[in-house]
Amino acid sequence: MTQFSLHNEKALDFLDMMITNTTKDAEIEHNVAFPNRLYRQTSKATAEDKLAFTVQVLEEVAALFEEDHSSASWEENTVENFLNIVNKQAEELHSCIGSHSYTTQKGQQLSFRTEMYFKRLLNEILKKNGYSAEAWEVIRNITQAHLRQCEFLISPGTAH
Template sequence: MYFQRCTCVILLICSIMQDSQCCDWLRYSYRLLSAESLKMLQEMGGDYTEDASPVPFPESQYKKMIYSAEPKDQVRFLNESIYQITELFNGNMQAVKWDSKKLDDFLNLIHRQFYNLKSCVPPQVKPDMNLKRYFRKLNRKVLRKMKYSANAWELVRKETKSHLLRLDIIAALLRNRIYI
């Protein structure tokens, strides 16, 4: 309850301040929520599958964000990636065998990351269509094609872990820049 109140206060303050000042949340709080969401992702399902996803991980997009993107584009990419993960987990989850409490905790953490990051994204920045396409393919070629099976969700959970780990790298780079 206390943490939720703090989050509300931070959001209120961020809505009053300029974009660059709002991104203090990214500098000081993102790491904690990200670590906790990775922990919940692991604990909700145990060991990750060794199966490979039929949709190749968007390695080049992450490299671009890590090595050559402007900070505002990196922040947008973080936010958009988190948003796409939340959308992916809105599918039919009846077949999953995960711990439902940890799944709920994971989803709540991801939603909080999205809403907090949203205040850091400049409104004029356009979405990354390649990222959107990747997640659409993941939904279509894994979840739908595999009929939302437990195995399909395990592949999505494994891919989500990869995304969250890469997003942590981008966030660490952003924390070290003056922009934030």
């Protein structure tokens, strides 16, 4: 898992480079709360379910950053490097669990809730705000929190 930590640090570094210089001081209002409950539930799950959850979060993050981010004025190769690392993390973790899908009904519920959460981010923050630089800054900050939570979730002690 140390490989995950190294890749995660690189991904966080790229996110730090992607700070959006917004001209408005107004923060985007949204009602999409960070899914702390999902992380708490997952922390009690099997090692395989923790990895499957982390893979799903990484894939959902990558899908978000595939959306139109032209108004964010990010360097395109920084975004590409970030996406490459996130996708690489997802692939490597997925190889640790093979064809594992959530083994329990609880795991399947986590998967569904995670998917719905990321759809709300897309609809309530990005689409609703016209993919603005301000909306992307909110998404960037939320993504940083997810990467940190994922690292904590599968930190050493979670063997594969």
